[in-house]
Amino acid sequence: MFSFDLSSISTALLHPGRQASGVDFSGKSLKLNTEDDAKPIVDAINACPDLxxxxxxxxxxxxxxAKAIAKALENHPELKSARFSDMFTGRMKTEIPPALAALGDGMIQAGARLSELDLSDNAFGPIGVEGLAKLLQSEVCSELQELRLNNNGLGITGGKLLAKALSASPKKLKVFIAGRNRLENDGAKALAVVFQNMGTLEEIAMPQNGIYHVGISALSDAFQVNPRLTCLNLNDNTIGPKGAAAIARALPKLKQLKSINFGDCLLKSAGAIALAKGLKDSSMPLQSLDLSHNEIGKDACMEVVDAISSSPDSKDRLTRVTLAGNSLGGAANKKVMKDKLGAAAELSDDEGSDDEDEYVSDSEEPSEGSDDDGSSEDSATEDAQHMDTVLDISDMLKTSDAHAVESNVGEFLLKPTIQNLEKLGSDxxxxxxxxxxAIKKPENLIQAYVEATCCVSGLSDQSPVAAVVARQLYPLMVQRASLQWLLTNELLKALQLIKSEDKAYRVRWYIPACYKVLASQIEEAYFPAPIRETLKFFISTKLPVLEADVKSVVEGYRNLYT
Structure with a gap:
C-alpha cells in the first residue's frame, strides 16, 4: 500500500500550472512550548511566498x-491545507482549545479559505471542539472540502458540538472522516442533520463509533440526499438487520458508490439479505465491498454474491469483495462464489463448515437498550465511560489476584526478561x-493481553521459547478481546503507531521484534480483517517516519503494509 498526498494533488488540479508549495514539519517530534521553540516553523512560514x-x-x-505560528499565518491568505494531525500529545486538555483557537484566529485574520482541515489523532475530546467552533463557523471554512477528525475522542457531546458548528453556515464538504470517536446514536443523528443540508459528500468514514440502528437509520436518510457518494465506511458499528434495511433503501439513489465497508457490523443473514436486495436494485459502479465478520450464513452470503455479480461487467469492475469470517459453506459453495466474483473474492477466515450454516439466529436483533432508555453500557456518556482509569499492567495484576503476582507468570509480567519467561516452560x-x-474489566483485559503479547514478542529475537510463546499468544489475545476497536487501539499504541493519551503509558518491549512476530501472524485465518487493514494502513502511512531500526524490520516484511 502506498501513501498519496491527496490534498497536494487536489491543489495542483485546482490551479493548473501552479506547483503546490508550503511548509512541512511532519514527524519531527518537536516539543514546541514557547515562542522561541516555534521560531524554526515561524521562519519557514515567513520565508514561503506561496503557503x-x-x-x-x-x-x-x-x-x-501556537500563538507565534498563528501570527505568522496572518500574512498568508493563500493557505488551502492545514494538516494538524497528532499535534497535542502530552498536552493538558485545557491547553488544546486555546491553541486551536489561536491557530484559527491567525487564519481568520489572514482571510484564508481552506479546502482541507486535518485534526486527526488529537485526543482533545468535546472541549477541543469548543476551540474549533469559531474557525468552523468562519469564512475560512466556507469553501472547505475535506474535514478529517479521526480518533479525537469526541464522544456524544463532541459530536453534537461539531454538528452545531458545521450547521452555523452552509458547508459543501466532499470528504468527512470521523472514525474512532464514540459518537454513538445521538452524535450520529446530530451529524446526519448536517449531512442532509450538504448534498455534496463524496466520502464518509465513521468506523468504530458505537452507532446502533437508530443512528444508522438517520445517517441513511442523509446518504440519500448526497448522491455523489463514492466511498462509505461504517466498519465496526452495530448496523444489525434493522440498520441494514435502512441503508438498503438508500442504495438505489447512490449511483456513484464504488466502495462499501460494513465489516464487523453484526449484520447477520437478515441484514446481508436486505443489503443484497438494495445492491441488486441499484446501478452503482461498485468496486469494493467488505462484509467480513458479520455472522452471515452461507445462503445469505450467496445472495450478496449473486446481487453484485449479476451485471456482465462485474468481474472487470470488482476489485475486492471480502466475506471472510462468515459462514460460507463447503468447498462447492466457495467455488461458485469465486467463479462469480473472479479475482476480487476474499473468502479466507471462513468460520463455516461443509454442511452447517452456523448463523441462524437472524430474528434476534442485537441488544440496543440505548435506543430506548439509554441504559446500556454502550450508550453511556463519555464521562461515565471514562470514570475508570486504564491501569498499568502491574496494577491490574495486583488488583486481580494478589497471589498471582508472586507466581512465575506474575513475575514475568512485572519483569519481562528471558529468564523469567523460560521459567514458564513450553506452556x-x-x-x-x-x-x-482474572481481569474482569474488558478494557483492562485487552490492554493486559496486548502488553503481555508484546513483552513476549520483544524477546523473540533472543529466545526461541519467546518466539513460540508469542505466536501462541496472538490468537488467544484476539479470542479474548470482546471489543475489536479497543484491541486495534491498544495494538496501535503498543507498536508506537499512535501516541497514548495516558502519560504513564510505558513501552517495555523491543518494538522491532514485535513487528517480526506480527508479520508472522497478520495473515493468519484467525486474525480479524478489520484490524489487519487498520494496522497495514497505519504502518504504510507511518513507514517514512518510523525509527530506523523499526523501519528496517518493517521493510523486510512487505505483508505488514501491502
Missing amino acids: QYLTLTGNTLGIPA GAVLIDTHLQ
Whole structure:
C-alpha cells in the first residue's frame, strides 16, 4: 500500500500550472512550548511566498508556540491545507482549545479559505471542539472540502458540538472522516442533520463509533440526499438487520458508490439479505465491498454474491469483495462464489463448515437498550465511560489476584526478561492466558493481553521459547478481546503507531521484534480483517517516519503494509 498526498494533488488540479508549495514539519517530534521553540516553523512560514499548505503532524504544540505560528499565518491568505494531525500529545486538555483557537484566529485574520482541515489523532475530546467552533463557523471554512477528525475522542457531546458548528453556515464538504470517536446514536443523528443540508459528500468514514440502528437509520436518510457518494465506511458499528434495511433503501439513489465497508457490523443473514436486495436494485459502479465478520450464513452470503455479480461487467469492475469470517459453506459453495466474483473474492477466515450454516439466529436483533432508555453500557456518556482509569499492567495484576503476582507468570509480567519467561516452560502461553483472565474489566483485559503479547514478542529475537510463546499468544489475545476497536487501539499504541493519551503509558518491549512476530501472524485465518487493514494502513502511512531500526524490520516484511 502506498501513501498519496491527496490534498497536494487536489491543489495542483485546482490551479493548473501552479506547483503546490508550503511548509512541512511532519514527524519531527518537536516539543514546541514557547515562542522561541516555534521560531524554526515561524521562519519557514515567513520565508514561503506561496503557503498553500502547512503540515505540523507529529509535533506537540503549546499555547505560546501556537500563538507565534498563528501570527505568522496572518500574512498568508493563500493557505488551502492545514494538516494538524497528532499535534497535542502530552498536552493538558485545557491547553488544546486555546491553541486551536489561536491557530484559527491567525487564519481568520489572514482571510484564508481552506479546502482541507486535518485534526486527526488529537485526543482533545468535546472541549477541543469548543476551540474549533469559531474557525468552523468562519469564512475560512466556507469553501472547505475535506474535514478529517479521526480518533479525537469526541464522544456524544463532541459530536453534537461539531454538528452545531458545521450547521452555523452552509458547508459543501466532499470528504468527512470521523472514525474512532464514540459518537454513538445521538452524535450520529446530530451529524446526519448536517449531512442532509450538504448534498455534496463524496466520502464518509465513521468506523468504530458505537452507532446502533437508530443512528444508522438517520445517517441513511442523509446518504440519500448526497448522491455523489463514492466511498462509505461504517466498519465496526452495530448496523444489525434493522440498520441494514435502512441503508438498503438508500442504495438505489447512490449511483456513484464504488466502495462499501460494513465489516464487523453484526449484520447477520437478515441484514446481508436486505443489503443484497438494495445492491441488486441499484446501478452503482461498485468496486469494493467488505462484509467480513458479520455472522452471515452461507445462503445469505450467496445472495450478496449473486446481487453484485449479476451485471456482465462485474468481474472487470470488482476489485475486492471480502466475506471472510462468515459462514460460507463447503468447498462447492466457495467455488461458485469465486467463479462469480473472479479475482476480487476474499473468502479466507471462513468460520463455516461443509454442511452447517452456523448463523441462524437472524430474528434476534442485537441488544440496543440505548435506543430506548439509554441504559446500556454502550450508550453511556463519555464521562461515565471514562470514570475508570486504564491501569498499568502491574496494577491490574495486583488488583486481580494478589497471589498471582508472586507466581512465575506474575513475575514475568512485572519483569519481562528471558529468564523469567523460560521459567514458564513450553506452556507459557496457556499459563499467561489463564492468569490474565482474572481481569474482569474488558478494557483492562485487552490492554493486559496486548502488553503481555508484546513483552513476549520483544524477546523473540533472543529466545526461541519467546518466539513460540508469542505466536501462541496472538490468537488467544484476539479470542479474548470482546471489543475489536479497543484491541486495534491498544495494538496501535503498543507498536508506537499512535501516541497514548495516558502519560504513564510505558513501552517495555523491543518494538522491532514485535513487528517480526506480527508479520508472522497478520495473515493468519484467525486474525480479524478489520484490524489487519487498520494496522497495514497505519504502518504504510507511518513507514517514512518510523525509527530506523523499526523501519528496517518493517521493510523486510512487505505483508505488514501491502
